[in-house]
Amino acid sequence: MAVLALDIGGTKIAAATYANSNLTQLARVPTPTGDLQRFVDCIAQLHERATEVSAIAISLAGVIDPETGMVTSANIPAIHQSRLGKILQSVLSKPVIIANDADCFALAEAVLGAGRGHNSVFGLILGTGVGGGLVLNKQLVQGAGGFAGEWGHGPFPALVELSKFNDHIAQLPGRIEASSKVLFPAWPCGCGLAGCLDVYGGARGLERIHSFLHRAQQSSEAIVESWQQGEQEAALTIECFLQVLAGPLTLLINTFGASCLPVGGGVSNAKKLIEQLDKKVRAKSLCKHKRPIIVPAQLGSDAGQLGAALLAQRGQNNDS
Numbered sequence: 001m002a003v004l005a006l007d008i009g010g011t012k013i014a015a016a017t018y019a020n021s022n023l024t025q026l027a028r029v030p031t032p033t034g035d036l037q038r039f040v041d042c043i044a045q046l047h048e049r050a051t052e053v054s055a056i057a058i059s060l061a062g063v064i065d066p067e068t069g070m071v072t073s074a075n076i077p078a079i080h081q082s083r084l085g086k087i088l089q090s091v092l093s094k095p096v097i098i099a100n101d102a103d104c105f106a107l108a109e110a111v112l113g114a115g116r117g118h119n120s121v122f123g124l125i126l127g128t129g130v131g132g133g134l135v136l137n138k139q140l141v142q143g144a145g146g147f148a149g150e151w152g153h154g155p156f157p158a159l160v161e162l163s164k165f166n167d168h169i170a171q172l173p174g175r176i177e178a179s180s181k182v183l184f185p186a187w188p189c190g191c192g193l194a195g196c197l198d199v200y201g202g203a204r205g206l207e208r209i210h211s212f213l214h215r216a217q218q219s220s221e222a223i224v225e226s227w228q229q230g231e232q233e234a235a236l237t238i239e240c241f242l243q244v245l246a247g248p249l250t251l252l253i254n255t256f257g258a259s260c261l262p263v264g265g266g267v268s269n270a271k272k273l274i275e276q277l278d279k280k281v282r283a284k285s286l287c288k289h290k291r292p293i294i295v296p297a298q299l300g301s302d303a304g305q306l307g308a309a310l311l312a313q314r315g316q317n318n319d320s
C-alpha cells in the first residue's frame, strides 16, 4: 500500500510516496502559512501528483491533540487551532494521519534508524531549541494533549559547577559568591514559563549562555568552532551548555530506561559536542552503559516522512 508522506515545516513542504519500505521524493514547495484554504489546496495538488496512494501521512511542525485532532502550530498560523486532519480527509476522501515532527523523527529512528533493537528510545532534537519524542517497544507515546516528549519545557535552576575553570570565573555574571558555581537567569520561554531547558539547550540557548558569560554575540557554529580550537571562553560556554543539558537528560534516561537517544537538529552536526554530552550523561545515569547512548541520527531529512508513513501503515493494518 503506497502512502503520500509529507514533511510540513514552517517554510517548506517535502512530499514523497512511501511504498515497499522505500521513499520516493516527489516535490518540495513553500508552505502556505497565512491562509487555511490555500494550505488545503496545496496539499490537494500534491495529492494529485502522487499516483495510487491509499492514505496521507503528515509529519507536522506542530502539536496535534490525539483526542480532538486540534492542531497547535506557532510556525504555520494558517492551520493553528484547526482540525486539519478532518478537513483534509473530507477534501481528499482518504485516511489522513498527522503527527508532530519530533514524534515522527523518534518513531522512524526507533524502528528504522539508530534505535533499532532498543525497547526504549528517546528521539532528541537539538535545533533552534530542544524537542523530542518517546518510543516504547516500537510504539510512539503521544500522551495527554500530544505533549509527550516535550522535555524542553518546565522550569528548573540552571546551576553549573566550574571548579576546573577557577582562574577564569571570579568576574563571571551569575557567579555565586565565594564558590565555583554559576546560576543562569531564568530567561522567558516561548511556552509562557521562564527558565525552561528550551531557553538554554538549543542553538539559541548556546548563544544566550555565551553572551551572558562573555558579553559577546557569536553564532552557535562559531562558538563550537572556537571550542574545538581550544579557545578558553568558548570552552567555558560549552561546559555550561553541556552541564545544563546533562542534568535533565539524565533524569529523562533514568525515568524511561532509554538505552538509545538518536540526536537530530542543527546542533547534532557538531559530532564532538554530542560525544561530550553522551559522556557526561552516561557518567551520571544509574545504568552504566558501556557504549554511547546519545548517538547521531541515521535517517537524515527522511525521518519525518518515514515516521509519518509508518504511523499511516499501522493505522491501515490495525497492528499498532
Ligand SMILES: [Zn+2]
Pocket (backbone or CB within 6 Å): 152, 153, 154, 189, 190, 191, 192, 193, 194, 196, 198
Ligand atoms: Zn518552556
